[in-house]
Amino acid sequence: MVLELIKNATLLITLCWMQGFITRYINERSMSGKLISGILFGAACVIGMSVPLTLAHGLIFDGRTVVLSMAAFFGGPLVGLIAGALAGAYRLWLGGISAHIGLLNVLMPVLMGLAYRHACKTGRVSFTLPSLLVFAVLVQGLQILILLLLPSEHLNLSRHYAFLPLLVVLIPSTLLLGFLLEDIRQQKLDREALRKSEAQLRAITEAVPDLSMVLDEEGRYLEIKAPDNNLLVAGGEGLLGRRVVDVLASSQAEMFMQFIALTLASDQPQTLEYELQTPAGWRVFEGRARRLDTTVDGKRALVLMARDITERVALELDRRIAAIAFESPQGMMITDASTRILKVNRAFSQISGYSQDDVVGQSTRMLGSGRQGAEFYQRMWHSLNETGLWEGEIWNRRKNGEIFPEWLTIGSVLNEQGLVTNYVASLVDISERKNAEQKILHMAFYDPLTGLPNRRLLRDRLEQAAALCRRKGHYCALIFLDLDDFKNVNDVYGHQVGDELLCQVAERLKHTVRELDTVARLGGDEFVIMLEGLESIAEEAGSQVEHIGSKLLLALREPYEVDGQQFFNSASLGVVLFNDEQHSVDQLMQCADLSMYSAKSAGKNTLSFYDPRMQEVVSHRLQLEQDMRRGLAAGEFVLYLQAQMNQRGELQGAEALVRWQHPERGLLGPGTFIEIAERSGLIAELDQYVLKQGCNLLASWAQQPHLAGLSLAVNISSRLLFKDDFIEVLQQKLHSSQANPHRLKLEITESLLLADKNEAAVRMQTLQALGIRFSIDDFGTGYSSLAYLQHLPLEQLKIDQSFVRDLPGSASSLAIIRAILALAHSLGLEAIAEGVETEEQHDLLLANGCKNFQGYLFSKPMAVAAFEALEICQR
Structure with missing residues (x-):
């Protein structure tokens, strides 16, 4: 019995599996699909009932409850009713004593299947093994209860042969068929989902304007999809099956292979930005890759989606540039x-x-x-x-x-x-x-100390005034003003006091002249005043200038007070009148300058008008300056020497003096050219010339035993001492000439030390370390403090000849000389008197402790050869 029922159930399950296999290709949600499904389930029941387990005529048993319950559960009401109707109709056609009971066993599983379906749909139960088992037990239990309606003889027969096989076979069959149909249904759903996913993916892939590529671990192109082949290397021709190393440059291929390895080693998508030369030009791409979970032809692979971001990169670059430019x-x-x-x-x-x-x-x-x-x-x-x-x-x-x-x-x-x-x-x-332009303009045209117009602005106003006075016929005047003895203020009290005094002078000048007049400062203590709009007659214009000049002299004679101390400094004024453009600005300024020097020569504190004869002096001076420049280059200046003796009448050395062997004017003394050299700035060059000659002379004396012990004194100016390269140049001269620096003595004046005493001390100490000695020339004639004698590396004081000249008749000169000698002795300094011309002077100096002498009494200044030939040099 059990075996026969198992065969029947197996047949039905097989038929239902075939039905499920067939329905996977139809749409069960459509009406036609439901009809076909219902007919197939009903046909399976009919076939099952055609080979039943028969206990008596009309008393048959089969697995229809299993099929109909699952048909209703999986197919729904329409499928269940169609299957039930076919099964019921066939059962009625079979007839027999249990036909009505057979119809109940057709209706009952359909209703139970629909109830189970509803419970699962509403979430009351889930389609699981326990729930399906309970469902199967209920269905088969209800079938047995329905069989209790059989007549007693058939009921006993069924109870004895059918009840247990029904439970043993049909409950597992229900479970088996349920999970079989569920699996078929789930596969169909998965296939539909897969088809839907593939369709969506295909649509997305075709809609997205990105390159899509599948590459294996060797960098081989397995699949390529491109919205535009111009975005592929070489237009995409022949890429499939080739590797990136075969189609890309080595650097790019290496980058891609590293990216492929990184992507295959990671569970996360990887991104890459790269540039590529394509038929569309040089393009920038943003790639995003994810490894495939399966291998392709036995090799790991990845999917790469690449988007052309060339325009975006360009826009981003433009945006960054614009942002940077905006925040400039x-x-x-x-x-x-x-x-x-x-x-x-x-x-x-x-x-x-x-x-x-x-x-x-x-x-x-x-x-x-x-x-x-x-x-x-x-x-x-x-x-x-x-x-x-x-x-x-x-x-x-x-x-x-x-x-x-x-x-x-x-x-x-x-x-x-x-x-x-x-x-x-x-x-x-x-x-x-x-502001800077205004400052530059002010610096260009105004004096930084006094705020007055400078030379440049004065020249401009002079040119305008010359043109204006020619048109209107009025005279103008140019006044050169120089403070008298201003150098003494700087020398004694320093430049800071001198600058303050100059500022007070500027204020007085501005308040003395008219608003339309110009007061300018050329530099130092030189001021220029330009008077405009004077009378048209020269005599009357001259009277106006004389009146204004008198006011200027009076204002400048008033005492000045700086740092609680009073100063009295008068001024010398030189004037030139003009009322045309015949004379250039330079000529006018030369004339005014010349007349100012005429005022100084006249005793200072006075006003002098320009005399044409002064121009001859100016021309002579300018010519002499030009001759000096040429003479220095041509070596026309020669060394003269004057002997220096000790108290025993022994020659100690000589002072180097300079003379100019002028090719036209003959031998010229220093009084002719020293002032011009100082005014023109040639004094430093002249000193350098004398030093060079002196070093050569010392080197020559060193080779002559009777002259080797002599020293040579050379005068140097402040311009030379404070030159930046003076020390280096002097060292070079000593080195090149091989002169002994211990035999070289540099003579400086007191006023030289006042320019910058500290800097002078530093330079003198540096030179002293080389062996060079220093002497103060014209000592006693300056205005400086004697404190510098304690701090400077001095070895000798030179008594000025103005004190010696008055001996023996001047008691005051003798007193000054005694004071100088006492000071030198107390400080351990050597003293030498210059200008000694008579035996009386020599004896008096010797009697008061002076041990060194220089003057005509011993020798006049003479050429080197004549000096070396002196008897005193031959001893």
Whole structure:
């Protein structure tokens, strides 16, 4: 019995499996699909009932309850009813004593299947093994209860042979068929989902404008999809099956292989940005890759989606450049077409003081200073409307109310229709530049100490005045003013006091002359006054100048007070009148300068008008200066020596003096050219010349035993001592000549030390370390403090000949000489008297402790050869 029922159930399950296999290719949700499914389930029941387990005529048992319950559960009401109707109809056709009970066993599983379906749909139960087992037990239990309606003889027969097989076979069959149909249904759902996913993926792939590629671990192209083949290497021809190393440059291929290895080693998608030369040009791509979970032809592979981002990169670059440009050091402002401010940068806020919140939405008129009139803005807008650009200098107002100048550039932004949509303005605060320009202008045309016009501005005003007076017939006057004895103030009290005195002089001059006149400072203590608008008759103009000059002299004679100390410094004035352009500016200034020196020669504190004869002196001086430059280059200056003796009448050395062997004027003494050398700046060059000759002479004496012990004293000026390269140049001269520095003595004046005592001390100590000695020339005639004698590396004081000359008749000169000798003795310094011409002078000096002498008594200055031939040199 059990075996027969198992065969029947197996047949039905097989038929239902075939039915499920067939229905996977039809749409069960459609009406036709449901009809076909219901007919197939019903047919399976009919076939099952055609080979039943028969206990008596009309008493049959089969697995229809299993099939019908699952048909209703999986197919729904329509499928269940169709299957049930076919099964019921066939059972009625079979007839027999249990036909009505057979119909109940057709209806009951259909209803139970629908109830189970509803419970699962509503979430009350889940389709699981336990729930399906309970369902199977209920169905078969109800079938047995229905069988209890059989007549007793058939009931006993069924109870004895059928009840247990029904439970043993049909319950497992229900479970088996349920999971079999569920698996078929799930496979169908998976296939539908897969087809749907593939369709969506295909649609997405075709809709997205990206390159899609599948590459294996060797970098081989397995699949390529491109919206445009021009984005592929070589247009994509022949790429499939080839590797990246075969089609890309080595550097790019290496990059791709590293990227492939990184992607295959990671569970996460990887990104890559790369550049590629394509038929469409050089393009930039952004790639995103994910490894495949399965292998392709036994090799790991990945999917790479690459998007052409060339335009995006270019736009991003433009955006960054624009952002950087907008945040430039220049103030930037963007407005709409109505000049309402839309955006400003940080530089704008720093320049104007307004934050972005202060100005956004406001009109640019809020920045106006009111300095420019309506015509200015009309010209600005005319330029903007005509050319789309305007730039220029404008005055605007800061948030704190300060008005400042700026350089403003405005450009128009047009849309496709050519209409203005925005204005972009850049601005630069030029306050510092304008201040610098004013300072530069002031420095170029004004004296930094006194604030008076300088030489450049004076020349410009002189040219204008000369042209004006020629047109109007009026005279003008040029006055050169030089303070008398101002050098003494600088020498004694220092340059700081001298500068303050010069500032007071400038103030007095400005308050003494008229407003239309010009007071200028050329440098040092030299001032120039230009008087304009004088009378048209020379005599009357001269009287005016004389009157103004008298006022100037009177004002300048008043005492000056600096740091609590009074100074009395008069002035010498030189005047030249002019009323035409026949004389150049340089000529006028030379004439005024010359007349000023004439005033000094006349006793100072006076005014002197220009005399044409003065020009001859000027011309002579200029010619002599030119001759000096030529003479230095040609070696026309020669060394003269004057002997220096000790108290025993022994020759100790000589002082080097210079003479000029002029090719036309013969031998010239220092009185002819030293002043010109100092005025022209040639004095340092002349000193260098004498030093070189002196070093050569010392080197020559070193080779002669009777002269080797002599020293040589050489005078040097402040210009030479304070030259930057003086020490190095002197060392070079000593080295090249092989002269003994211990035999070289440098004579300096007291006034030289006042320029910069500290710097002088440093330089003198450096030279002393080389063996060079120092002597103070003309000692006692200066105005300096004697404190420098304690700090400077001096070895000798030279008593000025003005004191020696008056001996023995002048008691005051003798007293000064005694004081100098006592000072030298107390400081351990050597003293030498110059200008000794008589035995009386020599004896008196010797009696008072002087041990060294120089003067005509022993020898006059003479040429080197004559000096070396002296008897005293041969001893």
